[in-house]
Amino acid sequence: MYESFLIKDIKKFFTMKYMKLGTKPDTFYTEEAVRSVLSDVPADLIIHVNNTKYQLHKFPLLLKCGLLQRLCSDDDGVDAAPVPVALHDIPGGEEAFELCAKFCYGISINIGAGNFVAAALAARFLRMTEAVAKGNLVAKLDSFFDSCILQGWKDPIAALTAAWRISGWSESRIVQPCVDAIVEKILTPPSKVTWSYTYTRPGYAKKAHQSVPKDWWTEDVSELDIDVFRSLLSTVRAARLLPPPLIGEALHVYACKHLPDPLNHAAAAATANGQSSELETAAAKQRRVLETIVTMIPGDAGAVTGRFLLRLLRVASYVGASPSTRAQLVRQAGAQLDEARAVDLLVPMPSSSDPPAYDVGAAEAVLEHFLALFQRPAPPDERRRMSAAMEKVARTFDEYLRAVALHADFPVGKFVDLAECLPDIARNDHDGLYHAIDTYLKEHPELSKADKKRLCRMIDCRKLSPDVRAQAISNDRMPLRTIVQLLFVEQERAMGGGGASGSNSAVAPDAIAMLAARKEKEDEPPAPAADHKSDVHRPRGDHGERARADGAAMTRSLSASTTKTAGAAAPRTAESRGSRMRNK
Numbered sequence: 001m002y003e004s005f006l007i008k009d010i011k012k013f014f015t016m017k018y019m020k021l022g023t024k025p026d027t028f029y030t031e032e033a034v035r036s037v038l039s040d041v042p043a044d045l046i047i048h049v050n051n052t053k054y055q056l057h058k059f060p061l062l063l064k065c066g067l068l069q070r071l072c073s074d075d076d077g078v079d080a081a082p083v084p085v086a087l088h089d090i091p092g093g094e095e096a097f098e099l100c101a102k103f104c105y106g107i108s109i110n111i112g113a114g115n116f117v118a119a120a121l122a123a124r125f126l127r128m129t130e131a132v133a134k135g136n137l138v139a140k141l142d143s144f145f146d147s148c149i150l151q152g153w154k155d156p157i158a159a160l161t162a163a164w165r166i167s168g169w170s171e172s173r174i175v176q177p178c179v180d181a182i183v184e185k186i187l188t189p190p191s192k193v194t195w196s197y198t199y200t201r202p203g204y205a206k207k208a209h210q211s212v213p214k215d216w217w218t219e220d221v222s223e224l225d226i227d228v229f230r231s232l233l234s235t236v237r238a239a240r241l242l243p244p245p246l247i248g249e250a251l252h253v254y255a256c257k258h259l260p261d262p263l264n265h266a267a268a269a270a271t272a273n274g275q276s277s278e279l280e281t282a283a284a285k286q287r288r289v290l291e292t293i294v295t296m297i298p299g300d301a302g303a304v305t306g307r308f309l310l311r312l313l314r315v316a317s318y319v320g321a322s323p324s325t326r327a328q329l330v331r332q333a334g335a336q337l338d339e340a341r342a343v344d345l346l347v348p349m350p351s352s353s354d355p356p357a358y359d360v361g362a363a364e365a366v367l368e369h370f371l372a373l374f375q376r377p378a379p380p381d382e383r384r385r386m387s388a389a390m391e392k393v394a395r396t397f398d399e400y401l402r403a404v405a406l407h408a409d410f411p412v413g414k415f416v417d418l419a420e421c422l423p424d425i426a427r428n429d430h431d432g433l434y435h436a437i438d439t440y441l442k443e444h445p446e447l448s449k450a451d452k453k454r455l456c457r458m459i460d461c462r463k464l465s466p467d468v469r470a471q472a473i474s475n476d477r478m479p480l481r482t483i484v485q486l487l488f489v490e491q492e493r494a495m496g497g498g499g500a501s502g503s504n505s506a507v508a509p510d511a512i513a514m515l516a517a518r519k520e521k522e523d524e525p526p527a528p529a530a531d532h533k534s535d536v537h538r539p540r541g542d543h544g545e546r547a548r549a550d551g552a553a554m555t556r557s558l559s560a561s562t563t564k565t566a567g568a569a570a571p572r573t574a575e576s577r578g579s580r581m582r583n584k
Contacts, residue, residue: 094119334369398432
């Protein structure tokens with residue numbers, strides 16, 4: 001009775017079971033929107049199932065269907081007109097009814113995990129039990145369910161999916177046994193797993209003779225509805241046989257399958273092209289999935305990654321999740337912010353443009369929670385761990401600043417506030433901050449001098465590495481005040497190194513000359529208009545003379561530093577030369 005055959009899955013072939021009943025060929029046909037069966041005997045039973053009309057025969061159907069026996073009991077058989085019967089409430093609809101009807105006619109049918117639930121519910125609805133006829137359909141389906149479907153891996157998942165789609169939790173005779181069978185196999189040690197499963201992790205298929213991975217079951221159960229998935233995972237967690245990170249991986253796989261990443265602009269654009277009602281329905285479903293997953297995240301440290309939490313936060317902003325859900329994600333992501341990358345902090349606005357606008361408030365809230373944890377009293381070991389985490393967060397946040405600086409409409413005040421969220425002790429160096437500010441200056445060339453100074457005032461020139469400092473000195477986007485500070489720091493470093501080396505003494509005059517020329521160029525007044533009143537309105541003094549005077553003052557100041565450095569080196573040089581002469 002039971003045979004095996006191959007059903008093609010999206011990723012691979014896997015073995016499932018099916019049951020073949022009946023031996024006659026299929027003689028059902030459609031004519032003028034009516035389903036009939038080839039027979040020499042005229043049809044005497046008309047059955048309406050939703051929008052489909054069937055012209056069938058009492059004899060084979062009433063022998064096995066207790067419901068039809070009761071509905072046709074008032075018919076005395078004298079009237080030659082066919083008896084009409086309406087079965088609009090039959091579970092599974094037309095397909096399920098037709099399976100049961102073909103069974104009554106002895107026509108060959110195949111029952112598998114995909115259509116088992118519909119056939120079983122329809123057979124019970126029609127009362128095709130042993131009390132009506134021996135060897136009836138309900139008994140055969142129950143035997144197949146116990147001996148085949150519940151013994152497999154993908155079979156109970158497919159049956160559970162179908163049962164939920166048709167009747168939800170109401171059909172406990174199918175749902176609960178399927179859940180129990182799936183849980184039993186999930187809790188089986190990987191070394192004892194012998195059945196086929198879906199596992200599509202990158203690079204896994206290329207490995208030869210690989211062992212069964214611990215998370216072998218996560219992809220298959222991600223096909224279930226979120227309510228069934230929650231019940232299943234809660235039962236697994238209650239057994240306390242699997243570590244929290246494995247539960248977290250199951251949540252991660254489910255979220256990746258059912259929740260779009262807003263950073264994927266192609267997916268977001270495809271979603272935006274749909275109808276308004278379709279978008280609302282999809283958003284409501286995604287919101288339900290997200291909020292359910294968030295409630296299922298284990299509280300154990302390391303159960304899920306910080307990057308996964310930030311992905312959920314992006315989705316929460318995109319689908320309009322509840323404030324409590326967003327607050328929980330902010331707290332959890334803030335505690336693991338050191339695991340994140342800059343791109344993980346990018347939270348696109350729900351109605352984003354191209355290029356996308358980002359919700360910096362979400363990233364700011366996550367950072368504030370991390371800083372609050374950092375300021376709490378902690379043992380020495382935990383303090384050292386948090387200090388190392390702070391260094392990672394500072395580098396990540398500066399990279400994030402560089403990413404948001406690319407947006408042309410990002411206001412300078414918000415950028416400054418965002419950059420100042422990190423305390424001074426967080427940044428061991430200001431290289432990342434410099435690159436973020438330089439990117440903002442490059443993308444916003446219309447900034448005023450005051451705004452440029454406001455931005456560059458945040459840079460501590462002493463915290464720049466030598467290479468970045470040299471780059472900043474020759475950067476035309478930097479304000480003159482910043483470049484002067486950089487040059488002074490450069491001279492201080494040279495003096496601290498035991499005198500000006502040849503390279504430093506060569507760089508300083510070039511930089512000073514460039515600075516003086518730039519100062520003169522920036523302060524040069526525009527050419528006066530050809531107007532006879534221009535002399536009256538011309539300000540007193542010569543702008544060019546004043547610019548040259550300022551440039552000369554900066555030159556004398558920086559040259560004085562160079563002279564002091566050279567003067568400090570001269571006595572040591574003379575003393576060394578005298579020592580060599582005495583030795584001769």
